[in-house]
Amino acid sequence: MRNPPADVIVAIATPPGRGGIGVVRLSGPNLSTWMRGVLARDRMEPRRAVHTGFLGSDGAVLDDGIALYFTAPRSYTGEEVLELHGHGGPAVLGSIVQRCVELGARLAEPGEFTRRAFLNDKLDLAQAEAVADLIDAGTAAAAKAAMRSLSGEFSREVRALVDALVQLRMYTEATLDFPEEDVEFIEAVKARDQVDALLARVGAILQRARQGQMLREGLQVVLIGQPNVGKSSLLNRLARDDVAIVTAIAGTTRDAVRQQIEIAGIALHVIDTAGVREFAAADEVERLGIARTWAAAATADCALVVVDDAVGITAGDQKILARLAADLRRIVVHNKIDVSAAPARVEAREGETHVYLSARTGEGIAQLESTILEVAGWQAMVPDQFLARERHVLALQAAQSQLSAAGPMLERSPPALELFAEELRLAQAALSAITGEFTSDDLLGEIFSRFCIGK
Numbered sequence: 001m002r003n004p005p006a007d008v009i010v011a012i013a014t015p016p017g018r019g020g021i022g023v024v025r026l027s028g029p030n031l032s033t034w035m036r037g038v039l040a041r042d043r044m045e046p047r048r049a050v051h052t053g054f055l056g057s058d059g060a061v062l063d064d065g066i067a068l069y070f071t072a073p074r075s076y077t078g079e080e081v082l083e084l085h086g087h088g089g090p091a092v093l094g095s096i097v098q099r100c101v102e103l104g105a106r107l108a109e110p111g112e113f114t115r116r117a118f119l120n121d122k123l124d125l126a127q128a129e130a131v132a133d134l135i136d137a138g139t140a141a142a143a144k145a146a147m148r149s150l151s152g153e154f155s156r157e158v159r160a161l162v163d164a165l166v167q168l169r170m171y172t173e174a175t176l177d178f179p180e181e182d183v184e185f186i187e188a189v190k191a192r193d194q195v196d197a198l199l200a201r202v203g204a205i206l207q208r209a210r211q212g213q214m215l216r217e218g219l220q221v222v223l224i225g226q227p228n229v230g231k232s233s234l235l236n237r238l239a240r241d242d243v244a245i246v247t248a249i250a251g252t253t254r255d256a257v258r259q260q261i262e263i264a265g266i267a268l269h270v271i272d273t274a275g276v277r278e279f280a281a282a283d284e285v286e287r288l289g290i291a292r293t294w295a296a297a298a299t300a301d302c303a304l305v306v307v308d309d310a311v312g313i314t315a316g317d318q319k320i321l322a323r324l325a326a327d328l329r330r331i332v333v334h335n336k337i338d339v340s341a342a343p344a345r346v347e348a349r350e351g352e353t354h355v356y357l358s359a360r361t362g363e364g365i366a367q368l369e370s371t372i373l374e375v376a377g378w379q380a381m382v383p384d385q386f387l388a389r390e391r392h393v394l395a396l397q398a399a400q401s402q403l404s405a406a407g408p409m410l411e412r413s414p415p416a417l418e419l420f421a422e423e424l425r426l427a428q429a430a431l432s433a434i435t436g437e438f439t440s441d442d443l444l445g446e447i448f449s450r451f452c453i454g455k
């Protein structure tokens, strides 16, 4: 274990602004100096809330509230922790922090409390990330999944995989160390079957991690199409609100309009864009708008290509479809079925999904919503869904490809045991990075700097 830093940090742990209660938190060794200097009482019992005054430098009472003291290692950070629950005003809390700084504490950096918890083995890295994700969760489903990661469910599954890998590595290393035994060892443990079983497990976790990432980050959905097909009307319908201006004039939307909506607990960041038409027909503002349309399409997870069903798919629509990146998931939305008198429906044609609806009447919108999630790769929420980050998905993918490469090494004649062992080692390293067993300081800095101060 790395040695934790030995200074005392302080921060306001509650959000800035006014509130009924505001909490100042201190963590570090020997907090008795601070207890004596800040509290209007002599003794504090661990884990016992006491009502007391909080003192300023001149001994005057700044505020009064509840103080809570935790001894090391039975605290959030694993160090001594003192929590001062005062009145939630910026001036009051600021004065208490100021007093703590006078007594030698240092203002905490973002995420520093949680970083210390990690360094003191109170949390592993995936759990520490889950703390930030729980705070940032935008939907109840995301919060629930973050809590599951925080409680260590995701980490436990990753650790179980690492343990199985370590076992297999031990057999492999033993075989390498005693070549006279030939490959009996490794055959006896059915190494090939074990690798396949591990691959299946990694695949299953990867699938859930991808879902977890989607739950955490939401999906970028871009509305794209020719002018007047009803993109802004569709955005308003999806948002159940009048977010974008709708008129019968072609070229109404100039700038990209962003709106976050939620479908089945998944956050969708929907971008309505300027209708695409020949640059020659557009003025300067519209030209800039159209450029933004393509920029939005370049970063989206899914494109809704809107066409006017009363007109059908035109050459202009075809051009837009052809210009979208080949790997961009897309749904062709046939709007205005109230005019074309077509039934609302979902159809799969030539590898493309078509949804028929009316932004005006709302018919077919529910089908579009579920189709968006489906096309984006979302599967129904599993009961043990945890939250995950891109970092975790990439690590699982790396482990998957190393394990896939490992299997065939055993099939060579003679089996390439050294290479087999090396692939297993790399797979283990990738998985261990998820829980932070071998993680560089750079990565830790990067992860914790995105926390809020006081967490």
Ligand SMILES: Nc1nc2c(ncn2[C@@H]2O[C@H](COP(=O)(O)OP(=O)(O)OP(=O)(O)O)[C@@H](O)[C@H]2O)c(=O)[nH]1
Pocket (backbone or CB within 6 Å): 225, 226, 227, 228, 229, 230, 231, 232, 233, 234, 245, 246, 247, 248, 249, 250, 251, 252, 253, 254, 273, 274, 275, 276, 335, 336, 337, 338, 339, 357, 358, 359, 360, 361
């Ligand atoms: N009948 C009918 N009219 C619709 C429907 N959806 C949109 N419209 C009408 O079509 C016209 C254009 O709608 P918008 O939502 O502004 O179209 P847009 O694609 O955003 O257009 P630009 O911003 O100019 O690119 C408006 O007059 C809408 O009322 C629909 O489902 N049915």
Ligand SMILES: [Mg+2]
Pocket (backbone or CB within 6 Å): 231, 232, 233, 244, 245, 252, 253, 272, 273, 274, 275
């Ligand atoms: Mg518009």
